[in-house]
Amino acid sequence: MEYGYYPGCSLTGSAHKLDKGIRKVFAKQGHTLREIPDWNCCGAFEYGDRKELAGFSKKNLEKARGHFTEIVAPCPACYKNLKEADEEREFAVTHPLDLFDEAFFTAMKQARDLKGQVFTPYYGCILLRPKETAIRNTNVMEETITRFGGEVSGEAVKDRCCGGNQIFINKDVTEKLSRLVLERSRGTIVVFCPLCHMAMKTFSGERKVVYYTDLLLHIMGEGGAL
Amino acid sequence: MQKTEYALELTDYRRQDFSVCLGCKICASVCTVNDVSSGTNPQEMLQRLFMGKDVAADEPLVRFCTGCYRCTGACPWEIRIPDVVRALRHVHATESPFEKAFKGSVALFGRVYEPYVLMKAVPFLLTGGYMKHMTRWMEYMGFHLPHKVKRT
């Protein structure tokens, strides 16, 4: 299957590991990702004018038109902006987490077991809220961890906000909120959002923070310990 | 007052849309801002907007809202309070130097080019106590050329 791919800015920069991970996982499952030609930034949450913000993503959809109708966007903010801008539902804007379903795991080649290791699947906000743009399976990370022999922690904080988008505005807010998540969970933190990743990394101390794609690739036999 | 009217024009809401608010304060009971500043109540902000009153830039909700949509998820009307907050920030022009740099990069390159944003925000990062996090960030950040430069 071929998908249109919207990496977004952070995946071309600080979240390059998530970009590589997604590409690898998709390639291993026999899917092709083709970038939207000359895509532009989606504006994240930086624009107070709804029309201006939607304009960025509408431009991206225009660039995708005629090339593909299925679009995958890993960054939760990009995904939400793209999906909201597609008012007529002309495209199928999908978050990768929604593609990791039963068929995916059945086809997946398992090389490693998680051996009872403890993980905190941390979704943050935008993957789960608002409802219209939320992912379908809101337990997919937990299911992955238990399916392959790991232990799940931090159920009560999986949807709490880490305050990531305040990190360059009021850093203390981010620190307080991230610590709340860290204190109420154990083990390696598994994230999908690049901004959650940054917030968690900044304040996690000795705790490990990995992308969900790192976890998948680890199970598939790639990379070192998590 | 005028600023507030203008802020609403930037959202999908009109003043009278907030008349549906039940005053149930469920939004307040879940609002993330309460973890950093207690007594925060988004319902009160909506009520003030509904009455045509001003909402100041230094309100904790306007300053600290993280855009988590917990309020929207819990509200019976799914009112998108963070969208309103963002519009208020816009009319009050409360952008941090980092946000200015972000928008500057989007205007210049069409994308956020992180080294540019960091460079532009250096004085802010220095005085804001960010340097102590740099080594941590360097563990996973990589520097790269803007896509427009790379391509030619």
Ligand code: SF4
């Ligand atoms: S949300 Fe972040 S990653 Fe996505 S396009 Fe915008 S700036 Fe770039």
Ligand code: SF4
């Ligand atoms: S960075 Fe914060 S706002 Fe964004 S998804 Fe993560 S928890 Fe939510």
Ligand code: SF4
């Ligand atoms: S989006 Fe803003 S107002 Fe709503 S719950 Fe989160 S912090 Fe509070």
Ligand code: SF4
């Ligand atoms: S949850 Fe909704 S209806 Fe209830 S007080 Fe808040 S904004 Fe009003």
